[in-house]
């Protein structure tokens with residue numbers, strides 16, 4: 372069994388969130404965490420309208436097939452200014468993560484098993500898109516991050532994100548300290564650009580110690596006794 376601790380933030384280049392074309396969305400759906408990071412082209416209230424249209428669409432749908440979801444979204448907002456988007460669905464019990472996306476949202480795992488996801492080019496709501504779904508399994512203490520191009524990923528050759536997380540890449544044994552919310556605020560503080568709307572989501576996948584796999588295998592009771600407890 373696992374747990375997912377998450378945090379999210381968005382910040383408009385001008386004014387308040389009613390001017391922000393970025394949208395960070397997380398929803399808990401039973402055993403699944405549904406995650407979306409959206410960057411509508413442009414800024415201001417018109418971009419915000421499209422962002423809200425996207426989130427209203429996502430809100431009503433399940434995330435079991437991310438490619439179909441992106442294709443539906445593409446049709447739903449076709450003719451608007453369009454957006455780039457990344458979608459994830461995490462099975463909190465197993466750590467299995469499905470992801471899909473179109474355009475330049477960054478989806479990256481930090482911790483002991485760092486990984487950068489590759490998304491398809493294109494714009495949701497404009498031209499043609501060919502979303503693909505891929506899967507990866509999160510390990511305990513892995514940090515999943517999604518952020519828009521309003522977040523500066525590198526400062527020179529150094530990773531602004533790693534500096535904000537307080538890690539230099541491979542750091543698994545004790546995990547990276549801090550809550551997901553603290554990580555998000557640190558990223559927004561250190562890496563958000565002045566010149567764009569900015570948004571970021573952090574999901575910290577934690578092993579639930581009472582139900583950890585190895586404590587189960589060390590359980591001296593018989594499987595029958597264990598089952599009786601369920």
Ligand SMILES: [Mn+2]
Nearest residue numbers: 410520521567
């Ligand atoms: Mn942007």
